[in-house]
Amino acid sequence: MKLLASTRSAFLRPVVSVAVAIVSVAALAGSALAHDGDDSDGKSRILTLKLRDYKNQMRELVEGGYDIAGANPDTGLVDIVQRADSRQPFDKAIFGQTVDVRSFDPAIAPDPGYKNPAEVEELVNRIKNNHPDLVQVESFGRTHEGRDLWAIRITAPATTKDGDKPVVFLNALHHAREVMTVEVALDAAEYLTTQYATNPEVQNWLNRAEIWIVPMVNPDGSNKVWTGDNMWRKNTTGSDGVDVNRNYPYRWNGCNGSSGSPYNDTYRGPSAGSENETQAMMGLIERIRPVYSISFHSYSELVLYPYSCDGERVPQREVVEGGGREMANLLVSDAGSGKYRPGTSWEILYAVDGGDIDWMYHEHNVIPYVIELNGMSQGFQPSFSAWRNKTVTKLRAAWQYVIKRALGSGVRGKVSSSGESAVDAVVRITNLAKHGDAGQMIKVKSDGTFHAVLVPGTYKLVVASGNRTVERTVLVGGDLLRMDVTL
C-alpha cells in the first residue's frame, strides 16, 4: 500500500537561489528532496560535506553514531542524514566544508515505481507462476511484524535436488530505504527466467548452477519507508529498530563498526543474531551454502569484500579481492566516467562489525560482496523512470560475473565414506606454487559436497574426516574440476 504516493521523488537539483521558492517547487512536485542552504528551520536534511581528512573523519562520524548515507573516497565527500527530530546535535563545522544541503520530508513515499513488500510478494509469485519449470519460491522466515521473507530459487529443471549444483546467492534491502536494490534483485530473476528459452548462455548457467534470490531482506523496514519514513534504514523491532546488517554474529560489536544505542541507525541489536531477519538469512545460507553471494546496498558506487574491521584481510586475497576488482571494473559510474571502486569497507568507507559478508566468509567459505550501487547524485531513491532501467541493466554485469566465476576455475566434489556422506570432513587446499601457502580450509556441506574457487595452478587437496585422510594433487585450469573423494 502506498500512502502519500507522489508523482516523482527525484533528487531535484533546481538552480534556484531562494530557499522558500525551492521548498514550494518541491512540494508541488511531490519531491522528497530539495536544495536549501538554510538549515536553521528544523527540517530534515541530507548534508554533503567535504571532509578534511576522509579516513579519520569517517571513523569519527561512525563512532559518533551519525547516519552516513553515502560517500566518495576519491573526492572526500560524504552525505549525512540529519533529521528534524534527531536526538543528536550535529556540529558539521568540525568535519569540514558543507558542499550541499537538501531538505526532505520523511513522510513522502518513494517514487511509486519502486516496490513495497506486498508488491514484492506478488512479483515473486508471478515469476514462479510464469516459469514453474525453472522457479521455486519459499518463505524462509518471518519478520517481527509477521511478514514472510521470500526466496526465489532458479535452476533448470526446477526439480533439481538441492546441492547438486554450485549456488549463487543474491540479496537486497538489508536497509529499508535502499529501494533500488530490490529492482536489481528482481531484474536478475526476471532476466534469468525470461531469457532461458532463447539465450544459450543463460541455459548454460541454469543447467549448471542454482541461483537463489532474496529481493527484500527487511520488509518491515520497507513498510515503514512506504508509510511515513522514507529515510528509514533498520527493521522495526522494539520502538527504534535494529540494523540487520550489524547483527550477524561474526565479530558482532567487535571493532567500533556499529552502535550500541537503539536510537542510532547502525544499532547492532541487543545480542548477536537477535533479529528474525538475521536468523532467517543465516539458516538459509547454512542450508544452501552459496559459492558466491552479492548483497545489494546503495549508494556510493563501491564493491566491498571481507573483512570489514580495520586492517583485517581474508587469506584468499587473489580470489576474493581479485574478483571484487574485476567486478568493479565492469561497473561504470552513474556520471558516465570512472568505475565502481573496490576495497574492504575499512579501506574505502569505515569499519563495519556484524555485517553479513564477514559472517558468510568466515562461517561458510562463501565468497561474498556488498555492492553499493548508484552515485551520490542519485542517492537512495532516484527517479524511477530516469534511473531504474539504467541501474538494473548495469548491475547485470556484476551478478553474471559471479555466476560465470562459480562455474569457472576451481574444484567441486563430494566426500563420502563407506557409502555415506562424510558430513564432518574438512578439505584443506594449498597452492603448490606458493611456498608456505597456508591454504584454505573448507568444511563440507551436510551432504558431503565442497566447492573451492581457485585461480589456475597446481593444488594439493587434503581431505580429512576423523582419523582418515586422503591426499590428491590437482591441476586446475580454466574450468571447474569435479573431484569426488572416498575416504
Ligand SMILES: [Zn+2]
Ligand atoms: Zn545498506
